[in-house]
Amino acid sequence: MTVISSNLGYPRLGEHREWKHLLEHYWRHDLDEDQFHATAKTLRLANLAKQRDLGVDYIPVADNSDYDHVLDTLAAFGATPTRFGHFDHALTLTDYYAIARGTKTATAAEMTKWFNINYHYIVPEFDDVHFQLLDNRWLRYYQEAKTELGIDGKPVILGPISFLKLGKRHGQYLDDAAVAELLPQLLPLYEQVFTELVAAGAQWIQLDEPTLVKTTDSAEILPYQQALTTLHQAVPALKIELQTYFDSLDLYDQVVDLPVQAIGLDLVHDHGENLAHLVDHGFPSDKVLAAGIIDGHNVWASDLTKKFALVQQLTDIVTTDRLWLQPANSLLHVPITTKNETQADPVLLGGLAFADQKLQELATLTTAANQGITSVQARFDDNQAHLQALNTSSHRNNQAVRQAEQHLADQTFERQAPFATRIKLQHDRLNLPLLPTTTIGSFPQSKLVRSKRAAWRHGDLSDTDYQAFLNAETKRWIDIQNDLGLDVLVHGEFERTDMVEYFGQKLTGFYATQNGWVQSYGSRGVRPPVIFGDVAYTEPITVAASKYAQSLTDKPVKGMLTAPLTIINWSFVRDDLPTAQVQNQIALALRQEVQNLEKAGIKVIQVDEPALREGLPLKQRHWQAYLDEAVYSFKITTTGVANDTQIHTHMCYSNFTDIIDTIKALDADVISIETSRSHGEIISAFEQTGYQQEIGLGVYDIHSPRVPTVDEIKANIERALRVIDARQFWINPDCGLKTRQEPETIAALKNMIAARDAVQSRLETTTGGTIDGL
Incomplete structure (x- = not known):
């Protein structure tokens, strides 16, 4: 024998993402259910x-x-x-996708x-x-x-x-x-x-x-x-x-x-x-x-x-x-x-x-x-x-990187002052209202944005013309944010295909694949970069885009970076070195980018760590080493700035009770967390923990195309305020808005701000209306 x-x-996606396109064509009503099933059959038989x-x-x-x-x-x-109905037969595609994506009357699972x-x-x-x-x-x-x-x-x-x-x-x-x-x-x-x-x-x-x-x-x-x-x-x-x-x-x-x-x-x-x-x-x-x-x-x-x-x-x-x-x-x-x-x-x-x-x-x-x-x-x-x-x-023997690693043990990575001191300086500088509003970073990447990027990549659009388009799109969305009344703005990330891939294209030691797509959820494919060599910083990555956006408004604009552990967890990482060593190489590179953003006048810098909880080892006996490495690399990245520079981070939904001590140890000034699909359960993790930093619990779900009502968002805010002090609380969507359409995004943000205003009006009489007056 x-x-x-x-x-x-x-894999489901197809060599050229045929499966992804099939789903999205169906959602756009470009084909009916019979056509969908015929194409799906062809793809799976080929596999x-x-x-x-x-x-x-x-x-x-x-x-x-x-x-x-x-x-x-x-x-x-x-x-x-x-809430999606009662069935005694196999679900139609419409019924099936309602569960995953929600409807006008039923929230997605x-x-x-x-x-x-x-x-x-x-x-x-x-x-x-x-x-x-x-x-x-x-x-x-x-x-x-x-x-x-x-x-x-x-x-x-x-x-x-x-x-x-x-x-x-x-x-x-x-x-x-x-x-x-x-x-x-x-x-x-x-x-x-x-x-x-x-x-x-x-x-x-x-x-x-x-x-x-x-x-x-x-x-x-x-x-x-x-x-x-x-x-x-x-x-x-x-x-x-x-x-x-x-x-x-x-x-x-x-x-x-x-x-x-x-x-x-x-x-x-x-x-x-x-x-x-x-x-x-x-x-x-x-x-x-x-x-x-x-x-x-x-x-x-x-x-x-x-x-x-x-x-x-x-x-x-x-x-x-x-x-x-x-x-x-x-x-x-x-x-x-x-x-x-x-x-x-x-x-x-x-x-x-x-x-x-x-x-x-x-x-x-x-x-x-x-x-x-x-x-x-x-x-x-x-x-x-x-x-x-x-x-x-x-690629795997960069002596400059290895020397920098050797000096890590000689350095201490902590902010200059404790949070209580820093936050007062930040309030004085930023002068934000009670319950400040912001978004997580990205705005919708329309068909036009994607087509311009593709034309530029294929050499059909010059660098100058592509940059002019990005600037115009950034200005348009800065104006939209100002008109909506958001308090802390973002430049929209129109130059980025992905929050990890983009940085992989700018640092040494990374390879950005041409067709290395994998499924993240539904039709959402990501193209994780391949970390194959020593990682080093060669030039500013996000500074020009952030500086340009800040020049268009008097409101603060966040610089937007992805943190080392998330880059590790959402990349394919070389297997010839310990993962923590590669993580620290990335942190040393990003530390230079954070300092360059600050030098360019950006005083709110978000270093996203959405994958921190998801990468937690399955065995609890391996947790502490992983979490300690996460904190260490985050602090390498973020602690080289002045006290009045506000460091934000963002994390995706999960059971935060497991890592609340680690969240504290990151010592970020503001943390935003994706919570709406779990119906606010994560709020309890911050109850009676002594958490002092500021926090934004996502108040509506960005993974569904439905527009939440003002009352829904207001209820989410009020629920959070039962356990979180209003002086700590920020109002923001669950996550980045890259995958949403522009009309639904604007409508949802309008409702978010209306809900904030309603709650704010109730609180202002006792607070004086601004954070620095609290």
Whole structure:
């Protein structure tokens, strides 16, 4: 018997973002539902055929989605929030997208990060749920692959326990009691899905239970055991691959004893712990080990020699007929192919592997395991030559950067004065009203903005003409902000495609890909830069745009930067150095930019850290080191300015109770936090914490196209003011407005300011009307 190759999931966006464009054409009513489904079918069949041609033995099916796989699961099982209606049939696209994007009368479902990576999923709501199988999508896609391509695929379904644990009831993630209550209602639907798959000829199903890596107590295994035992007894003919990823299993012995036929382990992001379990405890002789040996959320070529040594080690633990080789997690989180990176330095390109190249690596290792390494020796030799060329290149050996790193230990990175002193000086300088209003940074990037950028990039628009356009767009939006009555303005970031990619284009050591797109949420694709060498500052990045915007108004204009940790978390980071070392290189570069903004007269500087909480390690034992590194790099960036320069930061939604001490330690003067989709739950994290700095809790959701009413926004403000002093509070949207349309943006901001004015008028009689008078 031979070693088998398996994949866990494939990217959705398409090599040229065809899937993204499909969704957006549908939303713009450029095509109807039948046309949408026909095109979607063509795209997913092409993805399956490509995996077959790349040599994958077990190809995942039903890993495709029209938006998000968790949304797919809740829609299939009838767990639609009741505000969107009651359904006894499969949802139409209109109904499906209403949940994700909201309607004029119903707010969109909450969206949050998928574990600790930059993918967003729709959070199920189990407040008043009556499960029913409305659509066996797994059967449909299994049959489609079999009929159209002759592929006997491996349906991928989110497991029942993770599905429940990733959802909320009454605003809170489900506890064990809630899971135990809902599981008996949900399991019969999984049984039905499995039974219908067996009847159609399916042999294997990939049951994703990623929450298993977060279990630490034996009692936490019980619901998984109950579910799997029930499913195995009900549908014994269907073999289950129980798939985990993103970290190690603390309860290894209990997990591998569960009644399934294969266990998927992450051997890349496990800190070596899963491999240690295998070596120390062995592996059951009646199960398949689905070994995740290829990194599924970074872009570096594997060292095939080291990977093959790992494969040989695994064959000492399990027999070859019980070994699958696969990525450590779904390839959803990496770009599709390097073949379109025609402008990349050949030295860098040789060290990259996107999804297709990772599957080629998998095929090479599988062949080596089955036929011997000599059968693919040329591929191994090429791999070693490429890695050697990259590691010895000048890109990774910048002596000036290394010297600067050596001096870090000799410096202290703190603001000159404590916050209480600084804030008085800042109030005197800025003279802002009570409940000052601002936005998070970006304004809508219209079709015209995108077309001008594309023309400039292609050489069809001169540097001079492009800059004139950017200046005109900046002036137009400065005028709009002034007319709206905002208090602290932004220049709009029309020159930026992405808040991380833009900085990657301006610093050494980064490569901005041509087609390295990955899905962030829905149709939203991001193109994370590749940090492949030592990072250094060469020239001012944002100074000219900020200085120009400030020249157009007497109101303060914020300088806008992205902080080191977010750049790390939203980039593909070199894997030959500790991540913290790369992070500090970025911080040293950005410190110079902050100082240059201040020298140019910018006295409010926002250094965004939206990804701080999302990157928190899944294991609590790794948290403190991560958080300490985050604070250190943020302070390297921000502490080189005068006391009256106000430092802002912004963070995305999450459970801030976990990191409230870290937020304090950042010592930013003002923090803004995305909160509206979680209905203000984050407010409680700041109650009774002694948090002294100023804070803006997002008062409306920018991920939905609906315009919030004045009363909705006012209610959000009033709710926050029950636990936060008005003298600390700023009014702002949840996040940047880049993805919204101009009319809805202006309408929403008008309502935001009207709501602020209504609350402000109630407070002014006791405050005197200005912050410095409080």
